[in-house]
Amino acid sequence: MKTPHPPLQVRHATHPAQVPGFDTAALRGSYLVEEPFTPDTITAVLTHHDRIVLAGARPASGPLTLGTWPELRSEYFLERREAGIVNVGEPGTITVDGTKYELTTGSCLYAGRGTREVVFEGEGSAFYLFSAAAHTAYPTALIQPGEGNRLELGDQQTANRRTIDQYIHADGVPSCQIVLGVTTLHPGSTWNTMPAHTHDRRTECYLYFGLPESERIVHLLGEPHETRHLVVADRQAVISPSWSIHSGVGTSAYSFVWAMAGENQAFADMDGVAVQELR
Numbered sequence: 001m002k003t004p005h006p007p008l009q010v011r012h013a014t015h016p017a018q019v020p021g022f023d024t025a026a027l028r029g030s031y032l033v034e035e036p037f038t039p040d041t042i043t044a045v046l047t048h049h050d051r052i053v054l055a056g057a058r059p060a061s062g063p064l065t066l067g068t069w070p071e072l073r074s075e076y077f078l079e080r081r082e083a084g085i086v087n088v089g090e091p092g093t094i095t096v097d098g099t100k101y102e103l104t105t106g107s108c109l110y111a112g113r114g115t116r117e118v119v120f121e122g123e124g125s126a127f128y129l130f131s132a133a134a135h136t137a138y139p140t141a142l143i144q145p146g147e148g149n150r151l152e153l154g155d156q157q158t159a160n161r162r163t164i165d166q167y168i169h170a171d172g173v174p175s176c177q178i179v180l181g182v183t184t185l186h187p188g189s190t191w192n193t194m195p196a197h198t199h200d201r202r203t204e205c206y207l208y209f210g211l212p213e214s215e216r217i218v219h220l221l222g223e224p225h226e227t228r229h230l231v232v233a234d235r236q237a238v239i240s241p242s243w244s245i246h247s248g249v250g251t252s253a254y255s256f257v258w259a260m261a262g263e264n265q266a267f268a269d270m271d272g273v274a275v276q277e278l279r
C-alpha cells in the first residue's frame with residue numbers, strides 16, 4: 001500500500017431471505033456505509049455484490065494519493081479496475097497519472113483500468129469513488145453537471161420532480177461495467193425512484209449528498225414484497241443488491257450519486273414495481 005489508508009471493510013454478499021431476520025443494526029451493517037468520508041484519509045468498502053468498491057477521499061489538509069488494499073492483490077488500485085469519481089464537496093482537483101483535472105461540485109471523473117496514480121486535492125472537497133472490475137482500458141474523462149445526457153422526471157404533484165444527469169453510460173463516457181450519474185431533487189420534491197424498480201442484472205449504490213445536516217432520508221430496500229428501511233444522513237451510501245428496490249424519501253430535497261455494475265449497461269433495463277404492489 002502506498003498511502004496508509006484504513007483497512008478495507010469487506011461486506012459479504014447477502015441473500016434476500018436473510019433480510020426479514022435482520023434487525024436495524026444488521027440492516028445498517030449490511031447495506032449502509034455510515035462514514036465514507038474521514039478527513040485526511042481514504043476509506044473503502046468492498047461489497048461482494050458484483051465486487052464493487054466504494055471509497056471516500058477527503059484531502060482536508062493536503063493531497064491524498066489513492067493506494068491499494070491487500071485483499072485486492074494488485075500492485076495499484078486500478079490495475080484491474082475502473083472507477084467513476086464524483087466530487088460531493090467544494091471544488092477540488094484530481095491528478096491522474098500527472099494530468100490535473102478541476103472538479104466542481106457534482107462533476108465526475110472516469111479513470112480506466114491501468115491508471116497508476118490518482119491524487120486528490122482541495123480543502124473542502126469530498127471525492128466519492130465507485131469502482132468495479134474492468135476487462136479493458138477506456139480513457140480518462142471529465143464530465144461536468146449538465147454535460148451528460150439530462151433527463152427531467154417526475155412531477156411536483158407527486159413530490160418527485162428531479163433532474164437526472166447520466167455521465168458514464170452506454171451513450172456517454174464509455175466504461176467496462178460502470179453506469180453512473182447524479183440525480184437532483186427540485187426544491188419541494190422529496191421522493192426518488194418511485195415507482196421503484198429492481199434490475200437483477202446489476203447491483204446499484206446510492207451516495208446521498210446536499211442534504212442539510214438536520215435532515216434525513218428514509219431509504220427503502222429489500223425485495224418489493226418484503227421491504228425494510230434505513231434512515232440515512234448526508235454523505236452516506238447504500239448498497240442495493242440486484243434483488244433489492246432502491247428508493248427514498250427525504251425530509252428535504254437532496255442529490256445522490258447512483259452507480260451500478262454487473263451484467264449489462266442498459267439504463268432502461270429495469271423491472272418496475274407499481275406502488276400498490278409494495279409491501
Ligand SMILES: O=C(O)C(=O)C[C@H](O)C(=O)CO
Binds near residue numbers: 162246258267270
Ligand atoms: O431518481 C431516479 O429515479 C434515479 O436516479 C434512479 C436511478 O438512476 C436508478 O435506479 C437507475 O437504475
Ligand SMILES: [Zn+2]
Binds near residue numbers: 197198199204246
Ligand atoms: Zn436502479
